Amino acid sequence: MTVSLVVVSHSRRLAEGLAELVEQVVQGRVRVAFSGGAEDGRLGTSAADIRRALDEVDGPDGVLVLMDLGSAVMSAEVALEELPEERRRRTRLVDAPVVEGAVAAAVEASLGSELDAVARVAEQARSQPKLGG
Amino acid sequence: MGGIVLDCERNLRWLERLAGLLAEQAGPLTELDAAIGDADHGINMERGFNAVKERVLAQAAGKDLGTVLKQVGTTLVSTVGGAGGPLYGTFFLRMGQSADGKSELDARELRDALAAGVEGVRQRGRAQPGEKTMLDALVPALEALDAALAAGSDNRAAWEAAARAAEEGSRATVPMLARKGRASYLGERSIGHQDPGATSSALLIRSLAEVVG
Numbered sequence: 630m631t632v633s634l635v636v637v638s639h640s641r642r643l644a645e646g647l648a649e650l651v652e653q654v655v656q657g658r659v660r661v662a663f664s665g666g667a668e669d670g671r672l673g674t675s676a677a678d679i680r681r682a683l684d685e686v687d688g689p690d691g692v693l694v695l696m697d698l699g700s701a702v703m704s705a706e707v708a709l710e711e712l713p714e715e716r717r718r719r720t721r722l723v724d725a726p727v728v729e730g731a732v733a734a735a736v737e738a739s740l741g742s743e744l745d746a747v748a749r750v751a752e753q754a755r756s757q758p759k760l761g762g
Numbered sequence: 763m764g765g766i767v768l769d770c771e772r773n774l775r776w777l778e779r780l781a782g783l784l785a786e787q788a789g790p791l792t793e794l795d796a797a798i799g800d801a802d803h804g805i806n807m808e809r810g811f812n813a814v815k816e817r818v819l820a821q822a823a824g825k826d827l828g829t830v831l832k833q834v835g836t837t838l839v840s841t842v843g844g845a846g847g848p849l850y851g852t853f854f855l856r857m858g859q860s861a862d863g864k865s866e867l868d869a870r871e872l873r874d875a876l877a878a879g880v881e882g883v884r885q886r887g888r889a890q891p892g893e894k895t896m897l898d899a900l901v902p903a904l905e906a907l908d909a910a911l912a913a914g915s916d917n918r919a920a921w922e923a924a925a926r927a928a929e930e931g932s933r934a935t936v937p938m939l940a941r942k943g944r945a946s947y948l949g950e951r952s953i954g955h956q957d958p959g960a961t962s963s964a965l966l967i968r969s970l971a972e973v974v975g
Binding site: 672678 | 843
């Protein structure tokens with residue numbers, strides 16, 4: 630088993646595209662679910678839909694959740710609070726750039742690292758320069 | 763102070779009234795949000811409260827107050843879409859937890875339920891008053907309510923004071939610099955616009971004030 634990922638965005642297409650990008654990197658070795666858009670398909674987030682994504686990839690090694698802007702974070706927090714205690718302990722919201730963090734975390738998870746290590750790698754993606762040091 | 767200020771029937775009237783006000787004000791709320799946010803607050807709140815009417819209020823018969831309020835919260839977190847979803851959702855979830863199992867609230871219990879809701883918004887948004895948010899209406903409302911109740915006002919007068927404080931609080935967001943949410947990306951350019959979340963929060967307090975007493 631490995632750590633799973635959930636990516637949350639206001640845009641369903643953004644979330645779905647990011648999940649696709651991550652899957653290409655990890656080739657089925659890490660389970661990735663996405664949640665994006667409001668219930669009626671408009672831009673937005675829904676705690677219930679985030680819960681659905683969490684249920685989809687939950688496992689004993691835990692789930693790392695990456696979120697884009699403001700309400701995605703708050704909706705993910707609501708979804709987390711509604712989880713049973715045991716699952717809440719293995720579900721982690723991470724403060725990371727959503728694209729770079731998701732790719733880095735997925736690679737780390739595919740190596741069999743534990744949730745803490747996967748979360749740390751996602752956070753560190755923030756300080757990874759793109760245009761040289 | 764004794765006596766019941768909110769029962770199941772008045773609770774439903776409050777929520778119906780709030781849904782009505784939000785539908786009526788959806789355009790102006792969205793316009794406020796267009797100036798400093800993402801132009802969807804009114805539409806989002808109307809959509810959320812339409813879902814509340816269909817999924818909660820239409821089936822509220824026989825349910826206690828706490829249950830109905832929690833269902834309102836659960837519905838809003840999955841239907842509003844924007845930041846109002848988790849924020850108003852948390853408000854009603856916490857208010858419902860505070861009123862858990864009760865069918866009637868006295869003045870103190872309703873005050874405590876409101877305080878629990880406001881605290882939920884503060885925690886969820888990691889915000890403080892003065893940052894151009896819902897709290898700039900909700901916190902003055904709670905303070906005015908407490909002051910009026912402490913001074914021995916009757917419930918109707920105390921809640922009227924709370925509603926006025928919320929309305930004044932929402933207008934007082936105009937000169938504030940936004941520090942939370944999408945509006946914070948505007949920096950100084952957020953100054954000069956009234957906050958949509960504070961404005962809808964004032965409608966929430968106003969509609970509650972209309973039914974208590």
